[in-house]
Amino acid sequence: MSNNFKTYLKNIKNDLSYDKPMTVVVGNEAADLDSMATAVLYAYYLKSLDGAVNSVPLINIPRADFKLRTEAVYLFDAAGIDSDELIFAEDLDLKRLNDKDLLSLILVDHNKLSTAHSEFLNCITGILDHHADEKQYPEGIFTDIRPVGSASTLVGELFIKNAEETVSGPVGTLILGTILLDTVNLDPDAGRVTDADSAVAEKIMAITGLDRKELFDKLQFEKFNVSSLGSYDLLRKDYKEWQMGSVKCGIGSVLLPVEDWIAKDPGIVSACEKYLKERELDVLFAMNAFTNPEFTRQIVVYIPDEDLRRKTIDFLEASDLGLSEIDSTSVEGSEKCAFYNQANLGISRKKLQPIIKDFFEK
Template sequence: MNDFLVSSSAAVKTSFHGYQRVHVVLGSESCDLDSAVSTLAMAYFLSRTSSGLQGGSPVLPVLNIPRSDFHLRADVLLLLREAGVAMETLVFRDEVDLARLHGDRRLVLTLVDHNVLHEPPADLMTHFLFFSTDSDLEGAVVEVIDHHQLQRAASFACPVTIETVASCATLVTERILSRAPEILDRQLALLLYGAMVVDSVNLSPQVGKGTVKDSQMVRLLQTLFPDLPHGGALYSSLHSAKFDLSGLSTDQILLKDMKVVAGGDVRVSVSSVFMSLDSFLCRKNLQQDLRLFCLSRRLDAAVAMTISFNAQSDEPVRQLALYSSSSPYRQQISHALLNAHGPAPCLSPLSSPYKDILAYHQGNALASRRKLLPVLARFLSDWWHREVHCGADGEEELEDQLDQPDMMTSDLAEEHPPHVYSASRHHRRRLGAEDYGSVEEDYCGGMMPPAPVNSLVDGCPLDGGFNQEALLEKFSRMGGVEERGSGQ
């Protein structure tokens, strides 16, 4: 894989001179271990198979953060170094102008570890002259592989693979093993294995994050590459690196693992913070730091989901802090979180030393950020829908509903589903109005669009059972023809 990374990063330096198309694989804006590994592995797979572009056009993995923020991902750095990946061969979001490529009709985009494009981070908004919002790139998306809740509108031109597993790397591993097992070497296996071990908490049954498919992919890699490090030891080292916040400012701690959800002009960041809530609230000048953090990134609110571990049982303890300088925003976002379900976080209010920060204990440790992000997204979409279509009356109605403690956020979303104007326009432009029909009008009127083509609908290659013996036999035959490392 190293040769692939060298050649793809070299193409960036020439501004892709001589190429009519560039196939970019883009991970999520958190750029956590799963996102980074899935981006690199999926791009390598596309470059080595017929799934990639024809005619020698490059496939480019892009880590969706500025290079200057990468040092905050200590666990990602550790695993990449262990796998022998050179940092100078990586390409970051501030090093390639996706908007210009798209404007020149040269961009082909595959999304991994997220399934809808939002506004880019504020520190990238002015980096490129042609940058507007990431949603403008929707017309270039040709495939999605993700393990989060589906948020994108249906499109016949964009196959979507979404399955609720612990790690997106699990789905990428499945894709490689089912379609091109010959490209898998120890370097690639270590990256995928590390991401799955971390996201599934080493398949711990007590934590319950790992699924049958996560376990199946981990076991297969262990069988194919017996010299992979022990899962417990690898998880411990990567976990320690991820939780090491020594010397970091509040701004850096929030940026370390952050995602942003938006509805209209309202933007909310949700950061995983690897310390106890008490330690977070005791940080010096916390409220001032949060105010500056939101101002510099054009955020209306910031949510910190703290994660620590019980010293006696070693079980995760989740707590939450919600900051906004606007009392209405705090009230409305708090209402959405308190009434969330599927699963319910079971939030209990805690005392806070700051007037602009609300604090909560989370009774359900299984309600991770991945589960709460769709709640906020639905709420903000509904809020925007009411403002756009109802004006002041909609705001008054929403305020009335906030006064009703039994009003559930999901009820709001069901009565007024989010609109899909931008996505629909992009899809109609690609498919033609006659092909796409009146999905936008039907959807806004309450009718859901047709189900997307994805693994939840049509099944996946392994649903009928994975022939492990056949795969091992194929690897054995391959070993007699060429060395396993020749794919690099």
């Protein structure tokens, strides 16, 4: 079955056509490992159930940005997947398909279209997601939106139920690796794992014989291996943005301690300013998460507008994040930026987004 999976991936590019219906499975605009893996997995799942389905996974970033997802580079390689066989943003013209009424869109790891894809709302035919349900999709479509730790858990359940024979090779590696990374190796203390995540992971380990600790340790190392990246690339490595009322807000996930980041680049605020202006944002957050030796969360808030900055910081300091300020006297332009330790480890970007969305909209 692993040969079937690899053959499927190799044939995708050769079979790309704008003259027949296409079901495109696409992850969110941050294109983290969960989004990429789930898109590839679910597209193959659809093909394995019905060979006539023209299902194509779309990696929702430029091909040049794939190298920034160091953990994804590692896991796809471990699964024997050549990145040259993947379809990236510049490889597929969704508008061309839509104009010819040939596009069906399945969203994974998000349930609201990004601004760039907003014109394709009526093309959505299904959703597999684990974020807060924003209910901005057509009525009557297939949806599975549950607060599990990893979207890959949802597609893993489908493989186990309906196509278990395909899980023994690269499919199992992709599912298990993604679940382990998203749930911090199924650790309840990280506040992300659910019974569903654990059940799928245990089943796949039983089928594949993969070593949980070994796989997680390698992925964790690669995820935090950002030593070669400057501040600009750190901000864009794992990034999402939203329009929240009149406020355009971006949140990057940065995988090293704030203290190390400041020591590496005292001009961090300049990098934030450049990125904010480039993305035309009002607010830029960096949520830092790392394990050294224990799992830790920190948050950086960059807001040029003084009034908005003060109101936002007052809100965050009074919230359940459990913030304590980090010394930033060595940072150039620190008056526009705030640096915090975050005591509440359960609030990830996924959970912070609806909290600040409600605040900004009010």
